[in-house]
Amino acid sequence: MISTLKQLGEFGLIDRISKGCLIRPDRVIRGIGDDAAAVMFPDETILLLTTDFLVEGIHFLRSSISGFDLGHKSLAVNLSDIAAMGGLAREALVSIAVPPDCDIEFIDNCYRGMKALAAEHTVNIIGGDTTAARSDLVISVTVCGSVKKEKILCRNGARPGDTICLTGYPGESAAGLHLVLNDIDTQTDVFTYLRRRHYSPLPHLAEGHWLAGTGAVTAAIDISDGLSSDLGHVIRQSGVGARIHMDRLPVSDALSQFCRRLGPDALDYVLHGGEDYILLCTLSSADFVDIARKFEQRFQRPLYSIGEIITGDHIELVKAPGKIQRISSKGWNHFK
Ligand code: ADP
Numbered sequence: 001m002i003s004t005l006k007q008l009g010e011f012g013l014i015d016r017i018s019k020g021c022l023i024r025p026d027r028v029i030r031g032i033g034d035d036a037a038a039v040m041f042p043d044e045t046i047l048l049l050t051t052d053f054l055v056e057g058i059h060f061l062r063s064s065i066s067g068f069d070l071g072h073k074s075l076a077v078n079l080s081d082i083a084a085m086g087g088l089a090r091e092a093l094v095s096i097a098v099p100p101d102c103d104i105e106f107i108d109n110c111y112r113g114m115k116a117l118a119a120e121h122t123v124n125i126i127g128g129d130t131t132a133a134r135s136d137l138v139i140s141v142t143v144c145g146s147v148k149k150e151k152i153l154c155r156n157g158a159r160p161g162d163t164i165c166l167t168g169y170p171g172e173s174a175a176g177l178h179l180v181l182n183d184i185d186t187q188t189d190v191f192t193y194l195r196r197r198h199y200s201p202l203p204h205l206a207e208g209h210w211l212a213g214t215g216a217v218t219a220a221i222d223i224s225d226g227l228s229s230d231l232g233h234v235i236r237q238s239g240v241g242a243r244i245h246m247d248r249l250p251v252s253d254a255l256s257q258f259c260r261r262l263g264p265d266a267l268d269y270v271l272h273g274g275e276d277y278i279l280l281c282t283l284s285s286a287d288f289v290d291i292a293r294k295f296e297q298r299f300q301r302p303l304y305s306i307g308e309i310i311t312g313d314h315i316e317l318v319k320a321p322g323k324i325q326r327i328s329s330k331g332w333n334h335f336k
């Protein structure tokens with residue numbers, strides 16, 4: 001019998017909570033289990049809703065992140081969930097629990113960071129809540145967005161034969177986090193860049209909305225917990241398996257340099273490093289070449305094809321011809 005949170009894990013707990021949550025399921029397109037909840041309005045536009053916490057000591061260390069970056073990141077992680085649904089972000093609610101030792105300037109800067117990113121994506125901050133806290137700063141952001149009914153991207157539509165794509169480089173944020181946690185001197189451009197990738201992620205809203213507009217994408221998710229974990233959500237919800245080719249995994253120059261200098265295997269960072277907030281999507285292999293060409297024209301960088309959806313229920317990694325290894329989802333999971 002499962003009796004502790006540690007045994008249950010984050011996803012087990014969410015699963016347990018989710019039973020009995022929908023009293024009026026008629027207009028709910030996606031409830032618990034996708035990047036954002038999706039509810040149909042009478043005019044057939046879909047309202048997207050998502051919320052995320054950033055908790056001191058769990059998601060950030062107040063002593064090592066600036067207020068500006070914390071504000072930016074707390075909104076960015078929510079915008080990324082709207083991006084993963086193919087939507088446009090519209091309104092945000094921000095709640096803060098502030099401990100007595102927190103400077104007003106820190107909170108001011110936090111809102112500067114949030115407002116700057118909100119302005120970039122034309123999002124209003126329309127409300128929230130403020131309370132005192134005993135010792136840890138907590139920020140909770142809720143974002144609502146919208147998407148046309150026929151354009152919504154969900155986690156559950158991947159089909160065998162689909163190409164698996166990434167809109168950017170995975171693993172950089174985890175490399176940046178490693179530098180922060182180990183207090184490694186970041187005076188070099190590359191290390192500074194990796195730290196920025198961790199502290200100031202750029203949600204792929206334009207990419208998600210553009211991909212939804214092509215009508216060719218069968219499933220999408222943002223990389224928040226790590227490629228292995230997030231691809232795991234897509235295959236479980238779609239009832240399929242996935243094959244990834246090691247030689248096609250995009251490794252950025254910055255991550256390569258990081259690994260050369262500090263020794264770790266880039267593959268670990270690429271497969272299991274979280275918080276990149278790039279998008280993973282699947283699309284019919286027949287559409288891939290055309291979509292990838294147009295993506296590159298629009299965004300001036302490639303849409304990386306890293307593998308294909310197969311029948312089955314697990315992720316396999318092709319390390320060399322005939323050399324296939326099963327990989328397990330090793331990304332972030334609270335309580336574990
Ligand atoms: P993401 O990493 O994309 O933000 P999560 O892993 O946090 O997604 O959440 C997965 C799903 O579970 C989402 O649909 C989310 O809304 C839902 N969820 C998470 N925590 C709770 C909770 N305490 N109560 C109800 N639903 C939850």
Ligand code: MG
Nearest residue numbers: 035081222224
């Ligand atoms: Mg998500």
